[in-house]
Amino acid sequence: MTRRTFNPGRALAWVAMIVVLVVTVFPFWWMIRTALTPAADIYTDNTGLLPDHPTLVNFARILGLTSEAEARAAGGSGARLDFARYLLNSVIYCGLIAAVQTLFCAMAGYAFARLRFPGRDLVFGIVIAALMVPPIFTLLPNFILVKDLGLMNTMAGMVAPTILMTPFAVFFLRQFFLSLPRDVEEAAILDGNGPWGIFWRIALPMSRGPLITIGLTTTVWAWKDFLWPLLVGRNEENRLVTVALGVFLQQSPNTQPDWTGLMAASTLSVLPVLVLLVLMGKRLVQSLNFTGSK
Amino acid sequence: MKSTKQRDDRRAAWWFLLPVLVGFAVFYGYPAARGIWYSVTDYTMLNTPSYVGTENYAKLFSDEQFWNSLLVTGWYVVLNIGSQTALALGIATLMHRLTRSVVLRATLLLPWLVPNVTIGLLWMWLLDTNLGFVNNLLNTLGFNPIGFFTDATWAMPSIAGINTWAYTGYTALLLYAGMLQIPQYLYEGAAIDGAGEWLMFRRITLPLLRPVLALVLVVSMIGSFQIFDTIAVTTRGGPVAATRVIYYYIYQQAFTYFHMGYAAAAAICLALILGVLTAVQMRLLRASRSDLM
Numbered sequence: 286m287t288r289r290t291f292n293p294g295r296a297l298a299w300v301a302m303i304v305v306l307v308v309t310v311f312p313f314w315w316m317i318r319t320a321l322t323p324a325a326d327i328y329t330d331n332t333g334l335l336p337d338h339p340t341l342v343n344f345a346r347i348l349g350l351t352s353e354a355e356a357r358a359a360g361g362s363g364a365r366l367d368f369a370r371y372l373l374n375s376v377i378y379c380g381l382i383a384a385v386q387t388l389f390c391a392m393a394g395y396a397f398a399r400l401r402f403p404g405r406d407l408v409f410g411i412v413i414a415a416l417m418v419p420p421i422f423t424l425l426p427n428f429i430l431v432k433d434l435g436l437m438n439t440m441a442g443m444v445a446p447t448i449l450m451t452p453f454a455v456f457f458l459r460q461f462f463l464s465l466p467r468d469v470e471e472a473a474i475l476d477g478n479g480p481w482g483i484f485w486r487i488a489l490p491m492s493r494g495p496l497i498t499i500g501l502t503t504t505v506w507a508w509k510d511f512l513w514p515l516l517v518g519r520n521e522e523n524r525l526v527t528v529a530l531g532v533f534l535q536q537s538p539n540t541q542p543d544w545t546g547l548m549a550a551s552t553l554s555v556l557p558v559l560v561l562l563v564l565m566g567k568r569l570v571q572s573l574n575f576t577g578s579k
Numbered sequence: 580m581k582s583t584k585q586r587d588d589r590r591a592a593w594w595f596l597l598p599v600l601v602g603f604a605v606f607y608g609y610p611a612a613r614g615i616w617y618s619v620t621d622y623t624m625l626n627t628p629s630y631v632g633t634e635n636y637a638k639l640f641s642d643e644q645f646w647n648s649l650l651v652t653g654w655y656v657v658l659n660i661g662s663q664t665a666l667a668l669g670i671a672t673l674m675h676r677l678t679r680s681v682v683l684r685a686t687l688l689l690p691w692l693v694p695n696v697t698i699g700l701l702w703m704w705l706l707d708t709n710l711g712f713v714n715n716l717l718n719t720l721g722f723n724p725i726g727f728f729t730d731a732t733w734a735m736p737s738i739a740g741i742n743t744w745a746y747t748g749y750t751a752l753l754l755y756a757g758m759l760q761i762p763q764y765l766y767e768g769a770a771i772d773g774a775g776e777w778l779m780f781r782r783i784t785l786p787l788l789r790p791v792l793a794l795v796l797v798v799s800m801i802g803s804f805q806i807f808d809t810i811a812v813t814t815r816g817g818p819v820a821a822t823r824v825i826y827y828y829i830y831q832q833a834f835t836y837f838h839m840g841y842a843a844a845a846a847i848c849l850a851l852i853l854g855v856l857t858a859v860q861m862r863l864l865r866a867s868r869s870d871l872m
Binding site for chain 1: 677
């Protein structure tokens, strides 16, 4: 970057950039601000950037830390809510899918890229063709399948369709394994490694970047999942945060939804990804360079 | 030596592939075949499916609500993709010409990380007719409150606006990643020749970005044809079917009315539309890789 003298066009560009950032962040600010507002104040205190009487009671009641009467007094419906549990369910759901799917797709990607076996290109072509099948098309039969298998309302039923594979991850990881240098592999063979040894000791450690990229992306998608968990994991024990938010909205008894409670719950649904963003922001941003141009 | 490796490879390969092949067969291949079968049957999930030939399809083509849902989806795709792509292109260009800050990029990525359900709730609150921030603002400026989700003319633009907010940052970052591949010396040379920013954008950025831009456009289009979560939270297809997109219509047919066969037929129609788009995407994936790498 060369230093430049003041230039009105550049200043204007910066102003535009700042407007974009404010528009991006403000809704989140307003969400947290509402979550900290007492339910009774919602009609009167809705202009300032900070609440007049900040409180944590909304968080307490959606986490199930208050008694029913207290929750009702604070503006809730009195329906039992336990967002701590829903958060834990979501974390388990995302962790399971991201870890297992990444491993299996890496194994397949490696086989398609580095192993020689008859029918390889044909099988790869068929698996990749699944990219063409839109989720809604497999959703209905999969729902019936999971129902017939007796997996309704279980974590197994919720993770079943995605935990083994997604075509994109296979495609993406194969792409990377193709670029591994031959001679490293040959050296490993001379050291007496078979295909598994090369995969575990050489290929996986050398692909940390792409593996983390696909793992992170899978985590984010799993965190956002809604329709499938809604159909299969509606019950209290397996409910994910997104499903719980939907259920919570419909439970609102009055004409006006329980906004302060909903915003507290929404804040909790954003918190984990926010932590992810703070810890792995650079990695996440770089992962877009991967997926964007590869 | 070599032949041992080949024998090892062959035997190992199928073990490497086993989980993915099982996943593919059970949750892609088999359900796809089942889906096609359901589409030619009368099935309510309680009865055994009975073959009815092309009856579901015939009904589908004379179903005004189905056509309406396609129309509504098209309207949404046009609104959303138009604004999202134009804004993202602008933001990406600003970033490309101003800064490489990772903090700024991470901030732009934030809405993409958040579940659509949360985004729906967030904006339902911000756009609430009586208590929402936006209507409060409009009120202070002397305007009448707008029923963003309850007024049939506003509902779809509101939803398109929300998702534009949610996905523009992500799209901008993808385009920005593409711009980073454009050689910097082209801009430096143009600057020496006295070219302004607008000329550089038109003559350098836009033409060289075209493969990436096309790919991003197709990918976002495939995504927006499948909008569901936001609508399920905010309008649930209403008011008067103004936001009942195809995905939501299929969902209702299947899980509200239990018309499984009919829903499967509609899903096949959507699959055909998306199949064409996906085929284009696969071509572009190949094209953009060879152009840039």
